[in-house]
Amino acid sequence: MRKQRVLVLSAPGKVILHGEHAVVHGKLALAASLDLRTFLRLTLDEEEEEDGKEGQDHNVQLLLPNLGLRFCWETTHLHPLLLSKFRSQAPSTDQLEAIKAFLLLHPGDQDQGDRDRGDRGSPCVAATAFLFLYLSIAAQADPQRPRLLEVVLWSELPAGSGLGSSAAFCACISAALLSTFGLIPFPSSLDNGDRWTEGELETVNSWAFRGEEVIHGNPSGVDNAVSTWGGALRYQSGKISPLKKFPSLRILLTNTKVPRSTKVLVAGVKNKLLKFPSILDPVLVSINAISEECEKTLALMDEAKTPSKEHFDILEDLIDMNQGHLNALGVGHSTLDAVCRVTAGLGLHSKLTGAGGGGCALTLLPPDVDPERVSSATAGLSGLGFECFETTLGGPGLTSHPISSLKPNVLQAFNEA
Numbered sequence: 001m002r003k004q005r006v007l008v009l010s011a012p013g014k015v016i017l018h019g020e021h022a023v024v025h026g027k028l029a030l031a032a033s034l035d036l037r038t039f040l041r042l043t044l045d046e047e048e049e050e051d052g053k054e055g056q057d058h059n060v061q062l063l064l065p066n067l068g069l070r071f072c073w074e075t076t077h078l079h080p081l082l083l084s085k086f087r088s089q090a091p092s093t094d095q096l097e098a099i100k101a102f103l104l105l106h107p108g109d110q111d112q113g114d115r116d117r118g119d120r121g122s123p124c125v126a127a128t129a130f131l132f133l134y135l136s137i138a139a140q141a142d143p144q145r146p147r148l149l150e151v152v153l154w155s156e157l158p159a160g161s162g163l164g165s166s167a168a169f170c171a172c173i174s175a176a177l178l179s180t181f182g183l184i185p186f187p188s189s190l191d192n193g194d195r196w197t198e199g200e201l202e203t204v205n206s207w208a209f210r211g212e213e214v215i216h217g218n219p220s221g222v223d224n225a226v227s228t229w230g231g232a233l234r235y236q237s238g239k240i241s242p243l244k245k246f247p248s249l250r251i252l253l254t255n256t257k258v259p260r261s262t263k264v265l266v267a268g269v270k271n272k273l274l275k276f277p278s279i280l281d282p283v284l285v286s287i288n289a290i291s292e293e294c295e296k297t298l299a300l301m302d303e304a305k306t307p308s309k310e311h312f313d314i315l316e317d318l319i320d321m322n323q324g325h326l327n328a329l330g331v332g333h334s335t336l337d338a339v340c341r342v343t344a345g346l347g348l349h350s351k352l353t354g355a356g357g358g359g360c361a362l363t364l365l366p367p368d369v370d371p372e373r374v375s376s377a378t379a380g381l382s383g384l385g386f387e388c389f390e391t392t393l394g395g396p397g398l399t400s401h402p403i404s405s406l407k408p409n410v411l412q413a414f415n416e417a
Contacts, residue, residue: 005044007179007187008401010037011171013157014164014226015253015353015362015393018291018322021269021329023220023235027288030295031222032232032246032393034253038155038168039406041414042176045148061150062108062130063417066159070417071108071127075148078102078135086139091132091214099131126169129214133173133207141181149180154413158387161255162262162354167223170211171398175204187400196398204228204398230397234295243295245302246394250365252343252377254350255387256335258358265355269329283325290322312366316349319364323351331356335386339363342380346373365390 012033019029060078062071085098108127130151138147153172157165175196178184184200196204208224222235232243273280297314301307323340326332336352339361343350350363365374378388403411 005186006403007042007044007176008040008403008406009042009172009175009187009398010039010401011168011175011227011398012037012164012230012395013168014223015251015360017232017353017362017393018294018318019235019287020326020352020354020356021266021331022284022287022291024266024269025273025284026237027284028234028236028291028295029222030232030234030243030291031226032249033226033230033395033397034157034163035392035395036156036163036253036389038153038157038165038172039401039410039413040172040176041152041403042180043150044180058148060134060148062127063150063152064126065152065413065417066155067126069109069124069126071124071130073106073108073131077106078131082135082138082143086135086143091136091210095132095136096128096214099128099135102131103127125215129166129170129211130173132214133170133177133211136210137174137177137181137183137207141183147180151176152414152417154410154417156389158255158257160259161257162359163253164223164227166215167208167212167219167227170208170215171204171224171227174207174211175398178204178207201228201398226397228397230395232298232394234291243298245299247298247301247307248395249393250367250369251391251393252348252363252365252374253353253389253391254339254361254363254381255389256333256339256358256360257385257387258333258335260333260355260357260359262355265331265357269331272330280329283328287322287325290318290325294318307367309366309368312364315364319349319351326352326356333358335384336361338384339381339386342384343377346377346380348373348377 013036014031014033017030017032019027023029058075060073060075081098081102085095153169155165155168157163157168159165179186184196184203205224205228208228209219209221212219212224220235221240225233225240229242232246234241234243297311301311333356335358340350343363348363350361353360353362363377374390381388
């Protein structure tokens with residue numbers, strides 16, 4: 001007999017409040033979760049050993065409707081790879097090369113049909129990260145029996161915009177697979193209202209970090225930590241710790257849709273620092289002081305329960321000063337200047353978030369802001385070809401959901417995948 005279990009999870013993206021680029025040079029950075037999330041639905045086939053020895057549905061499926069991609073791999077093809085390569089937990093060159101070779105031989109892309117696959121470039125990085133996590137976690141649990149499952153991921157986060165979409169992807173995949181293979185409790189086995197323990201979330205986070213290593217090579221660990229735990233955190237010199245006091249903040253998030261290379265921008269800042277150390281070293285010190293002042297102000301706001309106008313005035317000043325510093329470091333962009341100009345004309349304060357050079361900007365929305373001002377800002381920015389999201393900061397991290405609680409757009413995406 002065959003039965004199915006369904007698991008629905010979500011994990012948030014992130015923004016950097018302050019400390020971009022300075023964090024590379026040992027200064028403090030603050031990051032917070034976004035109320036824009038990646039959602040996962042996992043359907044697990046549980047069958048008795050005598051049932052279904054043959055059949056086309058002995059497979060692992062990965063559906064990515066945001067990207068228009070569908071993958072399907074037979075477990076009989078995955079099993080030899082699982083047994084031969086995946087004994088260590090950290091991604092190795094041998095493992096990644098084995099996955100890439102497997103994907104070239106078994107691309108699994110159903111949307112390609114029988115079209116020529118001769119020169120399709122590098123394998124999909126999302127598929128590579130998924131298979132690394134699937135094979136590695138399976139090897140820790142039961143390498144003799146790959147599980148039959150379908151995974152659908154749909155995201156509210158624009159990919160490649162510096163908002164932690166890959167970390168949310170990896171956190172969801174890691175939690176789903178760890179639950180599937182029995183390394184952490186399956187959410188339906190938790191008591192009502194209970195979440196995974198801190199130790200179980202640490203396990204999820206460590207695997208999400210490995211997935212991020214597959215995608216990015218040398219991630220900081222900030223993005224996957226925010227996706228796993230939510231809230232806000234501080235990061236300095238490799239040490240990540242949560243901000244225990246963080247008020248809910250509303251922002252307008254603007255995606256300029258301008259692509260940029262974080263690696264190139266970081267290298268550009270380094271070159272400027274080498275060229276003008278006496279000028280730019282103090283800028284990094286000032287950015288660190290901004291992060292510290294922001295952390296202190298956020299704690300006071302959380303303690304006050306009802307933050308005052310003076311608190312928001314401080315946050316707005318810090319945003320303006322940091323944006324000026326980031327421009328001095330050379331990571332601004334004309335589109336980011338346009339965001340600041342449009343919002344400043346309406347009495348709002350904006351800064352880039354992330355690597356800069358395009359990407360995204362955040363605009364602080366005080367609690368008493370006139371909704372018409374927000375609408376005018378959104379209209380003005382949309383008129384420039386930008387994409388705007390009104391959202392909040394500091395929400396929950398990795399969460400399991402009853403499927404009945406999902407928003408209609410998420411359900412529609414799952415049903416149409």
